[in-house]
Amino acid sequence: PIPNTPMLGAFMKVSGMFELDYFQEAMKKVLGKLxxxxxxxxxxxxxRAYNEVH
Incomplete structure (x- = not known):
């Protein structure tokens, strides 16, 4: 994985800013050319990072 993408997943869980599905779709657009x-x-x-945060 690209460095820090797992941290973004964990941040989404802690912050409650976005649901996992929404965030993953946005990241697919960002990573789209890879x-x-x-x-x-x-x-x-x-x-995984999102799910490991309690």
Whole structure:
């Protein structure tokens, strides 16, 4: 994953700013020109960090 994308996922959970699905769709647009493998790895990292925050 790209550095700090997991931290963004955790921040979304803590802040309550956006729901996970909304944030992931926005990040897909930002990462859109990268290879699909990179996008997928970042989506997994974002979701994992989001889910690990309690």
């Amino acid at each position: 290879p699909q493998k990179v996008i997928d790895a970042n989506m997994i990292a974002i979701e």
